[in-house]
Amino acid sequence: MEPAFLPQDAHRQRLLAVVRLTMVPGVGARMYHLLVARFGTPEDVFQAAGEDLAAIPGVGPRLLHELRQPPSQEDASAIVDECAAAGIDVIWEEHPRYPRLLREIPDPPPLLFARGELKPEDELAIAIVGTRHASHYGLTMAERLGGGLARAGLTVVSGLARGIDAAAHRGALAAGGRTVAVLGTGVDEIYPPEHADLAQDILRQGAVISEFPPHSAPHGGRFPQRNRIISGMTLGTIVVEAGEKSGALITARHAMEQNREVFAVPGHADQLQSRGCHRLLRDGATLVERPEDVLEQLGPLTRPVPSGDNIVRKPAELTLNPIEQQILQAVEADPTPIDRLIDATALSAAQVLATLSVLEMRHLVRRVGGTMVQRL
Secondary structure (H helix, E strand, C coil), X not given: CCCCCCCHHHHHHHXXXXXXXXXXXXXXXXXXXXXXXXXXXXXHHHHCCHHHHHCCCXXXXXXXXXXXXXXXXXXXXXXXXXXXXXXXXXXECXXXXXXXXXXXXXXXXXXXXXXECCCHHHHCEEEEECCCCCCHHHHHHHHHHHHHHHHHCCEEEECCCCCHHHHHHHHHHHCCCCEEEECCCCCCCCCCHHHHHHHHHHHHCEEEEECCCCCCCCCCCHHHHHHXXXXXXXXXXXXXXXXCCCHHHHHHHHHHHCCCEEEECCCXXXXXXXXXXXXXXXXXXXXXXXXHHHHHHCCCCCCCEEECXXXXXXXXXXXXXXXXHHHHHHCCCCCEEHHHHHHHHCCCHHHHHHHHHHHHHCCCEEEECCCEEEEC
16 A cells, blocks of 8 residues: 655654654664564654663664664754755655655665656666676677667666666666666765766756765765665666676675566676676576567566556566557456457557457467457
């Protein structure tokens, strides 16, 4: 069930409480959710008795002290007001713009700081990640996949890092599609700094987001942490090139744990950058050579998602031509007479029948008897 959105005043009060709790030293995403699961709301955490707080696994004397003397509401207001003045959205889990897929993972970030715009169609998203030390082949494949999937209607999500990440973002931008960069720094601290212009381009066609406060500087431990967001807000993760210890493999592992699809691009057998991808392929990842390989593998969505003028139930629908889309949109979840499709589309019977055969081969519809079809 989607969370109800609060009235404006109540929204601000809840947001401030969430910000205050996340400001407590030692309260990361996992501890935040343990506390809220036990006490109900962030406000209730601040009112809890010391012995009840101490009973939470992981709450030792130091964290207990911090929870008993949390940052003030004025401190939280200062952050929220500074973000508003800088054009940064502060999105919490109950906010309508919080990515729905991300809400479903273990320990989702309690807050997201966002520049740009997150849209409902970003539920149709794919992650493309890989090594910072990419070969020409890897960069070409990342850009080609990013562009092809963006043209199909998927939002390309990556981490703005050097190498494969940047190539994937650039491919999506060049195709005129949407792309989202998930940072391991604050959204006011673009890293690496030479990607500041790329980040500005992304803002015009997507968003730059982080779970860390806007001025958070680069820190090694934050980059693996952000990888769960890259995989968590997408339907699947494509690894283009990765060494045996690449951070991209962390993203792939998160995707597996989140029950999302994992894809890998095969590489040259004698190159170190290929070893991570080949290991993923041996472990059951789907081999990817072209965007269609991804769209065909992605299964039914848990709920329909708007994409342009159409409602998408399976990502494979994004590859359909206009006539195929027209006929598919006329097919209902309940058995639909073929004669009704002919009337609704004003197409010839032969054209409707031929197109239905194509849709059936793509596992988008099925025949029910001889004169009815049903959307899958």
